[in-house]
Amino acid sequence: MTELSKSGAAVGEPTAASPAPSAFLEVRDLKVHFPTDDGLVKSVDGLTFQLEKGKTLGIVGESGSGKSVTSLGIMGLHTAGQYGKRKAQISGEIWLDGTELLSADPDHVRKLRGRQMAMIFQDPLSALHPYYTIGQQIVEAYRIHHDVDKKTAKRRAVEMLDRVGIPQPDKRVDNYPHEFSGGMRQRAMIAMSLVNNPELLIADEPTTALDVTVQAQILDLIRDLQKEFGSAVIIITHDLGVVAELADDLLVMYGGRCVERGPAEKVFYEPRHPYTWGLLGSMPRLDRDQQERLIPVKGSPPSLINVPSGCAFNPRCPYADVPKDNVTRTVRPELAEVGSKHWAACHMSQEQRERIWTEEIAPKL
Amino acid sequence: MSDKAKDEAVAIPAQSDGTTLTKDPAPGEVLLKVTGLQKHFPIKKGLLQRQVGAVHAVDGLDFEVRAGETLGVVGESGCGKSTMGRLITRLLEPTGGKVEFEGKDITHLGVGGMRPLRRDVQMIFQDPYSSLNPRHTIGTIIGAPFKLQGVEPEGGIKKEVQRLLSVVGLNPEHYNRYPHEFSGGQRQRIGIARALALNPKLVVADEPVSALDVSIQAQVVNLLDDLQQELGLTYVIIAHDLSVVRHVSDRIAVMYLGKIVELADRDLLYKTPMHPYTKALMSAVPIPDPARKSAKSERILLKGDVPSPISPPSGCRFHTRCWKATEICKTTEPPLLELRPGQQVACHHPENFEDQAPQDTVLLSDAKEAAELVSDEALAESAATSAAVAAEMGVSGAGDTETAESAEPETATEPAESETASESTKADAGSESAESETASESTKAEAGSESAEAEAGSESAESETASESTKAEAGSESAEAEAGSESAEPETASESTKAEAASESAEADAASESTEPEAAEAESTEAEAAESEPPAKEK
Numbered sequence: 001m002t003e004l005s006k007s008g009a010a011v012g013e014p015t016a017a018s019p020a021p022s023a024f025l026e027v028r029d030l031k032v033h034f035p036t037d038d039g040l041v042k043s044v045d046g047l048t049f050q051l052e053k054g055k056t057l058g059i060v061g062e063s064g065s066g067k068s069v070t071s072l073g074i075m076g077l078h079t080a081g082q083y084g085k086r087k088a089q090i091s092g093e094i095w096l097d098g099t100e101l102l103s104a105d106p107d108h109v110r111k112l113r114g115r116q117m118a119m120i121f122q123d124p125l126s127a128l129h130p131y132y133t134i135g136q137q138i139v140e141a142y143r144i145h146h147d148v149d150k151k152t153a154k155r156r157a158v159e160m161l162d163r164v165g166i167p168q169p170d171k172r173v174d175n176y177p178h179e180f181s182g183g184m185r186q187r188a189m190i191a192m193s194l195v196n197n198p199e200l201l202i203a204d205e206p207t208t209a210l211d212v213t214v215q216a217q218i219l220d221l222i223r224d225l226q227k228e229f230g231s232a233v234i235i236i237t238h239d240l241g242v243v244a245e246l247a248d249d250l251l252v253m254y255g256g257r258c259v260e261r262g263p264a265e266k267v268f269y270e271p272r273h274p275y276t277w278g279l280l281g282s283m284p285r286l287d288r289d290q291q292e293r294l295i296p297v298k299g300s301p302p303s304l305i306n307v308p309s310g311c312a313f314n315p316r317c318p319y320a321d322v323p324k325d326n327v328t329r330t331v332r333p334e335l336a337e338v339g340s341k342h343w344a345a346c347h348m349s350q351e352q353r354e355r356i357w358t359e360e361i362a363p364k365l
Numbered sequence: 366m367s368d369k370a371k372d373e374a375v376a377i378p379a380q381s382d383g384t385t386l387t388k389d390p391a392p393g394e395v396l397l398k399v400t401g402l403q404k405h406f407p408i409k410k411g412l413l414q415r416q417v418g419a420v421h422a423v424d425g426l427d428f429e430v431r432a433g434e435t436l437g438v439v440g441e442s443g444c445g446k447s448t449m450g451r452l453i454t455r456l457l458e459p460t461g462g463k464v465e466f467e468g469k470d471i472t473h474l475g476v477g478g479m480r481p482l483r484r485d486v487q488m489i490f491q492d493p494y495s496s497l498n499p500r501h502t503i504g505t506i507i508g509a510p511f512k513l514q515g516v517e518p519e520g521g522i523k524k525e526v527q528r529l530l531s532v533v534g535l536n537p538e539h540y541n542r543y544p545h546e547f548s549g550g551q552r553q554r555i556g557i558a559r560a561l562a563l564n565p566k567l568v569v570a571d572e573p574v575s576a577l578d579v580s581i582q583a584q585v586v587n588l589l590d591d592l593q594q595e596l597g598l599t600y601v602i603i604a605h606d607l608s609v610v611r612h613v614s615d616r617i618a619v620m621y622l623g624k625i626v627e628l629a630d631r632d633l634l635y636k637t638p639m640h641p642y643t644k645a646l647m648s649a650v651p652i653p654d655p656a657r658k659s660a661k662s663e664r665i666l667l668k669g670d671v672p673s674p675i676s677p678p679s680g681c682r683f684h685t686r687c688w689k690a691t692e693i694c695k696t697t698e699p700p701l702l703e704l705r706p707g708q709q710v711a712c713h714h715p716e717n718f719e720d721q722a723p724q725d726t727v728l729l730s731d732a733k734e735a736a737e738l739v740s741d742e743a744l745a746e747s748a749a750t751s752a753a754v755a756a757e758m759g760v761s762g763a764g765d766t767e768t769a770e771s772a773e774p775e776t777a778t779e780p781a782e783s784e785t786a787s788e789s790t791k792a793d794a795g796s797e798s799a800e801s802e803t804a805s806e807s808t809k810a811e812a813g814s815e816s817a818e819a820e821a822g823s824e825s826a827e828s829e830t831a832s833e834s835t836k837a838e839a840g841s842e843s844a845e846a847e848a849g850s851e852s853a854e855p856e857t858a859s860e861s862t863k864a865e866a867a868s869e870s871a872e873a874d875a876a877s878e879s880t881e882p883e884a885a886e887a888e889s890t891e892a893e894a895a896e897s898e899p900p901a902k903e904k
Binding site for chain 2: 062063167181182183184211212213214215216217219220238239240241242243244245247264265268278279280281282283284285286287293294295296297298300301
């Protein structure tokens with residue numbers, strides 16, 4: 001990961017004493033490990049990225065690739081594992097607007113949470129409290145950060161519900177979550193997370209539980225709200241269509257690590273990692289003529305306890321046997337720059353990958 | 366499970382196993398016929414549990430499934446697609462209608478009566494985690510159908526189960542493992558193996574891949590594909606993902622609130638969807654191509670949510686969210702008609718086709734609201750495409766009677782003139798053409814194309830009122846003709862070359878009647894459009 005920091009943003013070695021970065025959000029060598037009876041689960045194992053204000057970063061990957069763990073890590077929600085004896089082991093640095101969050105005082109982070117950074121969860125039904133009305137929950141979120149009376153806060157809640165497109169917000173504000181439909185619950189979640197105008201919004205699979213028609217509404221809403229508030233957005237999903245709609249930059253995760261990162265156009269049109277090729281080949285596309293067959297990635301995602309040595313994708317990689325120069329299989333490939341602001345972690349040489357992509361993969365997509 | 370074993374487990378099934386399983390269902394023969402299928406779930410309230418209403422989950426379905434084909438069923442959650450799946454497998458008893466399997470009425474067969482049929486009709490469930498009994502081994506799970514049906518396969522159950530495991534790409538040695546030892550994709554394969562155990566004729570798969578990761582999803586889709594080819598299976602695949610459905614299906618039924626709104630061959634449906642709901646549904650699918658990020662305007666947003674199936678809207682059930690809804694949509698339910706060979710649609714105002722109720726032009730207030738969510742481009746496109754298709758119909762009709770050339774220029778400009786006369790009377794023009802259309806539907810030669818043009822005129826008038834009013838001021842027929850053709854042309858590129866012929870004649874007319882610079886302009890746009898058309902039509 002050190003190589004990335006060198007070639008990427010103009011920062012030195014990521015040490016605890018490194019200076020505050022220029023980017024609005026910078027994550028450096030983030031590691032989140034969970035000790036379990038079976039061994040150490042390395043959910044996120046060295047992740048580095050930057051995000052500017054007003055930009056959208058898409059994080060894609062299969063389930064278990066560490067997407068959600070990353071987002072919870074940024075929000076500082078992993079320390080909540082105090083119920084059990086074991087805690088998540090987090091290392092690395094997360095800089096949000098000049099503040100390092102991992103070493104910061106938990107009370108300070110709590111003040112930032114909801115105010116400066118907010119999160120939209122995947123399943124609104126389990127993220128909303130069934131016992132309180134939608135209004136009460138939004139009011140609570142607002143009053144924690146603003147010293148206002150309940151009436152003002154409720155007016156603000158109605159305003160936000162209206163903003164996210166809930167009909168009759170003044171009546172709906174007193175409804176309970178179960179009285180809302182799935183799409184409306186997700187809207188209410190968005191209203192709640194945006195009530196304090198956060199500068200960083202993390203949307204963790206915001207539309208996975210929704211129908212396509214509602215998904216389209218929600219994606220448009222997120223896009224419009226981002227324009228309006230100028231926030232930085234991280235959108236986590238497994239649906240390449242969704243990220244293509246929203247994201248400026250893309251980060252492809254596999255086995256807890258980033259395998260490819262770059263501007264969305266680059267990653268879609270000139271992907272340089274076999275896993276990204278696999279993802280692109282796996283999905284049937286409406287905008288193309290019918291393919292005869294999909295090109296799946298063989299095998300299943302790796303166990304995060306026994307991540308394969310060397311490249312984590314090695315057992316599933318169709319090009320694992322392509323001869324590589326001066327490379328030991330057991331060495332993990334580091335992210336290397338393959339284009340401007342575009343990194344990929346693969347042992348194959350750039351030329352090899354370029355040839356495989358243009359000759360073998362791209363024509364079949 | 367070791368990684369090595371995993372890799373082996375997901376290998377593509379061996380081809381050799383298929384042959385012994387294959388039966389001979391005559392392809393194309395109707396395997397399953399459903400007429401007027403209904404399922405209402407009663408809502409009971411109070412101490413006496415009196416019925417106070419019903420959820421109209423499935424409310425009158427008619428379709429057929431032919432042997433060897435794949436019927437895809439799509440729709441939003443709550444549209445009744447899963448209920449439909451359970452009705453045709455008779456896991457639920459229909460409230461009304463009829464289900465025929467191989468000509469035999471199975472609508473109200475009891476458990477005993479259904480048992481012999483269970484061999485032929487099998488189901489693959491959505492959730493591979495809850496559809497396998499965690500306390501049984503894989504061998505027991507896949508072997509259960511043999512025991513229940515009292516079938517003794519050649520070489521014993523164990524051997525047969527192991528063969529099935531290898532057919533679906535699992536390791537036969539995993540016979541004694543439990544479901545929790547498998548990943549999601551592997552469990553789905555187990556579910557598929559169980560469904561295939563008795564060599565069924567029809568497999569109903571309810572969201573077979575929606576719980577799986579993208580890369581695994583592709584494996585299972587390919588597996589289903591292979592099995593169909595090897596074993597000659599017939600599938601009904603229920604899914605909400607339109608791109609998956611397109612990939613696997615031969616024909617597709619689009620459901621909305623318990624009804625089929627469109628049932629068409631795959632390519633027809635995806636290239637020229639007729640029902641506005643189908644169109645909206647398809648435009649909502651996010652396309653994995655960042656270059657289209659800016660193409661947000663193409664999307665048709667539907668307002669609000671699906672209405673409650675407890676008291677579904679009157680008339681066309683989609684009228685509360687449709688941007689084309691008129692009075693007739695509110696009062697009369699459109700029948701599912703085969704408007705084009707291989708494409709059945711239930712709509713009064715279909716897209717990509719001539720209007721079924723052209724006399725009804727006043728939009729409902731709901732529709733106006735809904736239309737605000739639809740971009741102008743999409744509206745103009747829909748107007749233009751339906752005009753083009755209608756023109757095509759008209760022209761082809763004219764071609765039959767060999768009056769095409771003489772009829773064309775006249776019919777093309779006539780309605781335009783009426784438009785110029787008074788823009789506010791476009792409703793009149795509409796009803797006029799409707800009359801002529803109904804009067805001579807069979808001969809269609811002139812009437813067809815006339816109404817088509819009038820439609821194009823009035824619809825483009827709506828979306829481009831500004832430009833048209835200025836044109837009207839100019840007061841020249843040619844300007845009108847141009848307005849019509851201009852709006853129709855660029856959009857129809859993929860639709861037909863027939864439209865080109867129609868507007869070309871309009872253009873010729875315009876050019877001859879006026880020497881205004883606009884005419885020249887029209888010509889140039891026409892030429893451009895004409896150039897771009899042939900390659901588009903190739904596909």
